[in-house]
Amino acid sequence: MGKIPKRLRRAFAISSVLFLGVLAVSPVKDLLQEWKQSRRDYVRFAETRPDTKQLLADFHPGIDQIWIPEMNVTDRCTTCHQGIHQASLLDVSVPQPFRAHTPMPHQVEKWGCVVCHRGQGLATEVREAHETTLAWEQPLLPVRYIQASCGVCHRGTLPETPQLDVGRELLVKLNCAGCHRLEGITRPAMLGPDLTSVGSKASRAWFYKWLKEPRTITDSNGNTTVDGVENEEEPRMPQFRLNEKELRALSAYLSSLRTGPAETAKLDPRVVAALERKPDTVDQGEVRFRQMFCTTCHSVAVTRAGETKLIGGEIGPELTKVGSKVNPDWLLAWLRNPQASMPHSQMPRYGWSDEDLYKVTRYILSKLTDPDLMSDVPRLEGPAQEEIQLGQRLFLEKGCASCHFVKGVSPQADFGPNLSNLGSKTLSQLEFSKAKIPRTLIAYIQAKITDPVSVNPAARMPQYQLAPRHLEALTTALLSMTGGPSSSGLAKLVVPAPKPGFHPAGAFGEVYERYKCYVCHRFNGYGGTLAPDLSYEGSRAQRSWLVAFLKNPQTLRPTLTLRMPQFNMTDAEAATLADYLAMVTQSPAVNLGSVTSKDLTPEAARLGKQLYEVKYQCRSCHTIGSSGGYVGPNLTNVGNWMNAAWIEEWLRDPQGLVPGTIEPRRTLPEQEVTALAAYLMTLRQGGAAKPAAPGAGSAR
Amino acid sequence: MATTWTQQTLNHLRRTRAWKSIFRRGPARTNRTRSLAIFGNIFLHVLPVKVREKSLRLRATYYLGSFSFFLFVVLTVTGVLLMFYYHPAVPEAYRDMKDLRFVVANGVFLRNLHRLAAQVMVAAVFWHMFHVFFRGGYKPPHEFNWVVGVGLLLVTLFLSYTGYLLPWDQLAFWAITVGTNIISYVPILGHPIRFLLLGGNIIGENALLRFYVLHCVILPLAAVILIAVHFWRIQKDGGLTVREDHERKG
Numbered sequence: 001m002g003k004i005p006k007r008l009r010r011a012f013a014i015s016s017v018l019f020l021g022v023l024a025v026s027p028v029k030d031l032l033q034e035w036k037q038s039r040r041d042y043v044r045f046a047e048t049r050p051d052t053k054q055l056l057a058d059f060h061p062g063i064d065q066i067w068i069p070e071m072n073v074t075d076r077c078t079t080c081h082q083g084i085h086q087a088s089l090l091d092v093s094v095p096q097p098f099r100a101h102t103p104m105p106h107q108v109e110k111w112g113c114v115v116c117h118r119g120q121g122l123a124t125e126v127r128e129a130h131e132t133t134l135a136w137e138q139p140l141l142p143v144r145y146i147q148a149s150c151g152v153c154h155r156g157t158l159p160e161t162p163q164l165d166v167g168r169e170l171l172v173k174l175n176c177a178g179c180h181r182l183e184g185i186t187r188p189a190m191l192g193p194d195l196t197s198v199g200s201k202a203s204r205a206w207f208y209k210w211l212k213e214p215r216t217i218t219d220s221n222g223n224t225t226v227d228g229v230e231n232e233e234e235p236r237m238p239q240f241r242l243n244e245k246e247l248r249a250l251s252a253y254l255s256s257l258r259t260g261p262a263e264t265a266k267l268d269p270r271v272v273a274a275l276e277r278k279p280d281t282v283d284q285g286e287v288r289f290r291q292m293f294c295t296t297c298h299s300v301a302v303t304r305a306g307e308t309k310l311i312g313g314e315i316g317p318e319l320t321k322v323g324s325k326v327n328p329d330w331l332l333a334w335l336r337n338p339q340a341s342m343p344h345s346q347m348p349r350y351g352w353s354d355e356d357l358y359k360v361t362r363y364i365l366s367k368l369t370d371p372d373l374m375s376d377v378p379r380l381e382g383p384a385q386e387e388i389q390l391g392q393r394l395f396l397e398k399g400c401a402s403c404h405f406v407k408g409v410s411p412q413a414d415f416g417p418n419l420s421n422l423g424s425k426t427l428s429q430l431e432f433s434k435a436k437i438p439r440t441l442i443a444y445i446q447a448k449i450t451d452p453v454s455v456n457p458a459a460r461m462p463q464y465q466l467a468p469r470h471l472e473a474l475t476t477a478l479l480s481m482t483g484g485p486s487s488s489g490l491a492k493l494v495v496p497a498p499k500p501g502f503h504p505a506g507a508f509g510e511v512y513e514r515y516k517c518y519v520c521h522r523f524n525g526y527g528g529t530l531a532p533d534l535s536y537e538g539s540r541a542q543r544s545w546l547v548a549f550l551k552n553p554q555t556l557r558p559t560l561t562l563r564m565p566q567f568n569m570t571d572a573e574a575a576t577l578a579d580y581l582a583m584v585t586q587s588p589a590v591n592l593g594s595v596t597s598k599d600l601t602p603e604a605a606r607l608g609k610q611l612y613e614v615k616y617q618c619r620s621c622h623t624i625g626s627s628g629g630y631v632g633p634n635l636t637n638v639g640n641w642m643n644a645a646w647i648e649e650w651l652r653d654p655q656g657l658v659p660g661t662i663e664p665r666r667t668l669p670e671q672e673v674t675a676l677a678a679y680l681m682t683l684r685q686g687g688a689a690k691p692a693a694p695g696a697g698s699a700r
Numbered sequence: 701m702a703t704t705w706t707q708q709t710l711n712h713l714r715r716t717r718a719w720k721s722i723f724r725r726g727p728a729r730t731n732r733t734r735s736l737a738i739f740g741n742i743f744l745h746v747l748p749v750k751v752r753e754k755s756l757r758l759r760a761t762y763y764l765g766s767f768s769f770f771l772f773v774v775l776t777v778t779g780v781l782l783m784f785y786y787h788p789a790v791p792e793a794y795r796d797m798k799d800l801r802f803v804v805a806n807g808v809f810l811r812n813l814h815r816l817a818a819q820v821m822v823a824a825v826f827w828h829m830f831h832v833f834f835r836g837g838y839k840p841p842h843e844f845n846w847v848v849g850v851g852l853l854l855v856t857l858f859l860s861y862t863g864y865l866l867p868w869d870q871l872a873f874w875a876i877t878v879g880t881n882i883i884s885y886v887p888i889l890g891h892p893i894r895f896l897l898l899g900g901n902i903i904g905e906n907a908l909l910r911f912y913v914l915h916c917v918i919l920p921l922a923a924v925i926l927i928a929v930h931f932w933r934i935q936k937d938g939g940l941t942v943r944e945d946h947e948r949k950g
Contacts, residue, residue, distance in 0.1 A: 063803055
């Protein structure tokens with residue numbers, strides 16, 4: 001044993017010490033792991049808080065995790081986000097990662113964190129948990145887009161997800177489903193306008209102009225911006241990047257689309273002769289245009305103090321320069337019967353007199369024009385046959401047929417890629433090309449919408465000009481398309497969107513369809529939201545008032561700019577609508593027979609007047625006669641308008657009848673309810689109900 | 701004195717019944733009792749009773765065989781520890797890799813040690829082979845031990861290859877894709893072998909399970925048996941092949 005040389009012994013000793021030192025590195029690194037440091041920081045932080053004892057009672061060393069096997073969730077986020085449940089740590093002054101979560105509909109213990117926030121729940125390192133790393137491709141979802149996570153399960157609208165809902169509306173409005181398959185977004189019956197006979201509607205020059213730049217209004221600097229970003233109203237037609245040859249070919253093809261001779265809706269020649277020479281025909285046309293409230297659905301640019309603004313609704317197309325676009329014969333035929341040339345059009349079929357029709361078309365064709373509209377369009381000869389053929393091919397190649405119907409042209413199925421799982425795509429699945437944008441899914445989606453060529457030089461996708469708010473909403477909606485949550489075990493948690501529908505048949509159905517009531521009004525959850533919900537209109541309004549209102553809609557809220565158009569209904573049509581509404585659209589909460597004229601005594605009305613004027617100060621919001629506020633509807637004629645039983649129930653529980661109404665709920669004593677109803681029922685203009693404004697129904 | 705104290709304790713221990721039941725023989729004081737002690741021990745009997753001093757010198761072997769064996773022991777120990785944390789199943793395998801990093805104490809060290817030792821072992825085994833080859837270690841009477849050594853080389857490589865799939869990441873997946881595609885080019889038997897190895901035609905859960913069983917059970921057992929034979933044959937074939945000039949100097 002003693003033979004081992006000293007040198008060897010020393011070498012053995014030194015190497016042993018070195019070896020032990022190397023082995024010690026690992027436990028030391030283990031001690032300094034990020035999550036362990038964070039927990040030490042938390043203890044130190046808790047000691048500076050007034051409720052140290054409580055905070056430390058909920059604390060234990062070691063890893064904290066939320067484990068929900070049925071959802072395949074293992075989140076260790078709370079290891080560092082230790083104060084997530086502590087109500088006392090909600091304040092913004094609390095440094096992250098210790099701040100508590102703001103109140104929310106889902107509990108952290110039941111749902112974990114990554115189900116909504118994404119990121120890597122298993123990670124215990126800051127970068128791994130939050131960001132895209134070599135081994136993790138689903139980074140944290142920025143809070144701005146967090147509503148996308150709601151949309152993964154909730155397919156309907158929610159009060160908490162306004163941004164998501166706007167985004168989904170945009171997906172429908174911009175016809176994304178025309179080319180792409182999207183989860184939960186069905187292809188509407190009509191996407192873009194039917195182009196079967198568009199050649200008789202507008203000229204080749206106009207097609208050229210429109211295809212080149214669909215935004216039509218030019219501001220003082222020569223930029224085409226107004227019908228677009230500034231008022232957040234995007235044209236539904238995106239911009240295709242077409243070259244001169246393609247523009248010529250497509251415009252040639254479109255102008256060749258005619259189905260026989262254009263329908264000539266002849267006006268009575270005597271009417272034309274009488275009005276033709278009158279100097280004020282155009283002005284009268286403008287008056288009728290305004291009186292009929294065309295601007296409730298169509299917007300028109302108005303220049304005031306050098307600033308151009310679009311005024312009007314978003315349901316129909318913008319009309320500022322429509323006079324330079326449409327062929328006069330087409331316009332006449334269209335206004336007479338929109339569905340004849342476009343069966344799915346949402347435009348109501350107005351009852352026109354020949355005088356009105358002539359005046360309004362004259363106004364549109366002479367005032368809503370722009371002589372310079374086609375100034376930058378080159379001279380276009382009559383379309384050559386080869387141009388038309390090329391145009392027809394381009395119409396399919398560019399995907400026009402995905403949105404626009406042309407008789408005899410069948411669109412290519414699944415023209416664009418399926419986007420049903422876009423929201424869960426990983427970076428390695430995305431093609432960024434040379435785009436100078438951050439390498440994130442969100443940046444990719446936004447680049448793809450606003451400038452597709454930047455990420456894919458061969459993109460067929462057109463580009464959209466969207467307001468930042470709308471771009472974010474659209475991104476949110478797309479991020480919610482994660483291909484179904486089946487992979488994460490959430491499939492059974494999906495809350496499907498309700499599928500309402502209201503398609504009455506019979507006499508009412510016919511009138512309802514003719515005037516497209518559902519475009520603005522909502523019936524039992526189906527229809528537009530522009531105008532009041534009519535699900536319980538029969539409980540609210542008296543039949544006689546309904547008839548009068550339908551014949552001559554006067555606004556009940558003078559501050560609104562969008563009002564019900566005057567349809568020039570016949571008496572029979574108004575009666576049909578009023579009968580149906582009075583009979584069918586009843587609220588179970590209102591019993592019309594419960595209040596009789598015996599209850600509404602003059603004494604009660606006197607007390608009610610006092611309550612109205614003094615105790616409850618109703619007039620700060622409502623107007624009677626000429627005094628009062630403009631927040632609530634005008635009550636001058638409420639005695640003719642509403643049913644007493646509705647008023648009483650309304651006073652008891654307004655939100656019970658119309659959820660979300662701003663009318664305060666005051667829990668009035670029953671005696672005051674009756675008194676106020678009695679007073680309001682005495683408010684009648686001109687005694688009994690009758691059409692009020694002069695000129696109503698004069699169209700016939 | 702310390703020596704007498706340790707000596708005394710040892711002598712005392714040797715007289716106990718437990719000691720006698722295990723070792724049977726008394727202290728190894730003569731050459732005969734020493735060799736009996738080696739022969740009578742299952743762990744030691746594969747080793748030679750007598751080693752010439754010259755074959756213990758560093759330049760005689762560079763201890764490459766012992767070093768490879770030492771790495772095999774390290775790999776076995778770390779491998780068994782890793783098995784505690786690993787499921788050979790598709791969603792779990794990769795997650796377990798990450799958990800080693802995120803939550804297992806010294807998990808990164810454990811995994812890196814296993815991986816590093818495996819890579820060094822492949823290098824060591826090759827160096828060992830070249831060294832023996834250039835020393836003429838394959839010549840009679842060592843031919844059979846050379847063949848066993850080649851078998852051990854193949855087992856080492858195959859252990860390394862099967863371990864490569866287990867992390868179940870992209871690198872693993874594609875490495876095994878390439879490897880098994882190469883196998884399928886073997887004439888006639890190629891495709892059946894590939895099918896047998898993968899438990900199917902694609903690299904999926906079955907392949908992962910088969911590779912796991914090969915890596916953790918079959919190949920280590922084969923290695924242990926071959927190592928035992930390898931060691932045993934060194935003494936049976938008359939010790940190590942040492943270069944003539946070393947022998948002369950010694």
